[in-house]
Amino acid sequence: MRYIRNLYNKFSFSNLSPQSLVTLSFISVILIGTFLLSRPFASTGPALNFVDSLFTSTSATCVTGLIVVDTGSCFSMAGQIIILILIQAGGLGIMSFSTLLLFFFHGRFGIGSREVIQETLAFFDTIDIGSLLKSVFIFTFAFEAIGAVLLTIRFLFDMPFDKALFTAAFHSVSAFCNAGFSTFPDSLTAYRSDIFVNSIIMFLIISGGIGFIVIYELYKNRKKGLSFHKLSLHSRAVLLFSGLLIIIGTVFLFIFEYNVSMKGYSLLAKILSSMFQSVSARTAGFNTIDISTVSMSSLLVIANLMFIGASPASCGGGIKTATLAVIFAFIRSKINDTKNVNLFYSTLPFKVISKAIVLVVFAILTVILFSFLITIAEFHNTPFSDNGTQFIQIFFEVVSAFGTVGLSAGITAALSPASRILLTIVMLIGRVGPLTLAVVIATHDENDIQYAEDNILVG
Template sequence: MRIPKKKDIIALSPPQILIFVFLAFTILGTVLLKVPLATNGNISWIDALFTSTSAMTVTGLAVIDTGASFTLFGEIVILCLIQLGGLGIMTFAVLIFMTLGRKIGFKERLLIQQALGQTSIGGIIKLAKQLFLFSIILETVAAVLLAIRWVPEMGWGKGSYAAIFHSISSFNNAGFSIWPDNLTRYVADPVVNIIISFLFIIGGIGFTVVFDLWKKSEFKKLTLHTKMMVVGTFVINIIAVFLVFSFEYDNPQTLGDLSLSGKIQAAYFQGVVPRTAGFNTIDIGALNESTLFLMILLMFIGAGSGSTGGGIKLTTFLAIVLSVLSFLRNKDEIVVFNRSIDDRTVVKSLAITIISLSVICVAIFILDVTENNARFFEIVFEVVSAFGTSGLSMGLTGELTPIGKMVIVFVMFVGKIGPLTLAFSLAKPNKSKIRYPKEDILTG
């Protein structure tokens, strides 16, 4: 087998380089998690690969108990992978290049643009620096606040470490926890609920949105993307929280036995968490199927573009919905907030959705064959959770067969890098100048 030379790697397109680097760090993480220093016992290579991929894709699905299976060194490796996957490898590359005094060329800027999901290359280096500083400051402040809550309960060492771990995991929408019951012990704790949810909502809304809100004081001055993300996030979260509260109000295994305050907090947390992070304060497997189906839809929609979350992205979903509404109203243009959305954006949104559904359907089909002891609903939930890099599970993750684990690894990978990035990395550029006459077909 021929080893790729430096000139071969440079000749790769930005999507191909991103995939190559992402895979390289995932493999490195797998090796580090497999060494004896990282575990409290021997774990298989496939479990190490699954954990490394879950951390790099900031998903949070776990085939083994993170807190019990890994040592402090292993957990630190997982945290580093989460930070790399959440903020983006290219963001750290920019900082390293600047520290070493290296010039950042056009090729590197294209890579950063691709990694951060930006439409323009202008100001991309400044954005990367702001993103890093913003992330570190926010994670530090949140860790201090969580430490104030947990240090009196656990002591300085364990309390501080738990605060740092969950702060990084929350902001990067990873959903990893060092406790086997995740955050269920804090189902009615307002401090933990508010801080953790604030972190993953900010991380999931997208960095360009956060910076746009920071710089502009008036709503009308915001970009169209920011307006759609803010309004869309608010509306969909309100609907989700209300539905979870309604569906689970009398369920004794979830909200039923909680006080009214506890019900509200649990419904809020589980209503806003599916689109971004994989934390849970109630038993996911005990939820009613109506609630689980709602979560499947939310996980598929996902977070915001340029964020730490996955899914098809909220703006992709909104673009499709708005195009349908415009068609039903017999309008030629898709107009929102006095701005029209380009037709290419709608086509791109449809492509993302169709490719995503294709990956999900193939994965469900394979798991339905390999996972004989799993219910079909559990399989659907697991696959969509992996694609949306949500990390929520009905309990199937730890029972997956080796083939099932590899399928979920691939789905997490696609969900993180994006279906279009994968498609562009495999597709050949079309240089044809030929144009053909148009002709209508019958539809509907």
């Protein structure tokens, strides 16, 4: 008995680091989802094979939205409900659920629980953990419920009540969690001119993408007046850069696609589609434009938006808007030959700058590596002249997977099992990799080792 107890203590979850717990939680839920989605009751036809079940489960849990089979027609109601649960679990973070249960059972947070939640939501020490965590769940379910009610009212014009209710709930959760899964075979292209549906989905995507920290701060300061200058540096950076990215993306997509993929659209549909795709490209994955028909210029714009992604402590992926703000401030300081890196009249600490640089380099190397591996798996014996354009599609797919976006140039279902497994790994890395890397950097003390100074040519 003592041996069993010692063995349990040795492998107890309490001995694992927070980042390991988060990663193992995601992997555990992915495997459970894989098993459930591979059962006959989850499909309308033959049961999914292991690779496709694993891919779909990972895409849902990592709130990506890449699919190898059509969600609405290939999965039964039970299968769609499983996907919805995986999206909700992945969006909020598995450890947030478990820690909330611990809070209800014990009425307080232990040191280990606090550490897990701090690393999962990546918020600041000045915010009360219990209050924030409760707010996360309240805000999430409130936003999703309101979105579901409004979308139900709209979908009632197109389908029976029970189907309208489920379809609305599915899309509301998928939008807020920035998942991009849709029960419609062509995503939301049928509603490209619908201001009501576009507005609700965009509002949910933005709300789920700006991060719980920003929502929490806006809510707490609502009675004091929502002055931009009174917000924290983090919230100001997130709101400013999120807004700029939406505007820039909308303008570029409107110009580039006016006479390409949007040729024949009404002016209203062109404006809505441009704005919607700009918002959705930031890790949501819904589309009102057929991505496979867009120009190469727009494909590059969307790829950049996907790479940047959402904001810290949100449902989305990517390198995050706050990271972009830090990199922008760093580059500006070097151009202006400024000793300190300043943003909004605040000086950024070196640890934040180094973390941002490491995260960006990590993201670039991940995209390059997996684009290389999938290219080998698909075209290792093929001349560039035969399939050169498909490399762009593979690159776009990898960026989409890393940014947990879900937009596709149309090759996901055609990829080999090996490439699908590689994309599955990218989705998991994109969901937990930047967070884990940030935690490791933040929790390790810097070694003050200095050698004799020397020079090297750069540029």
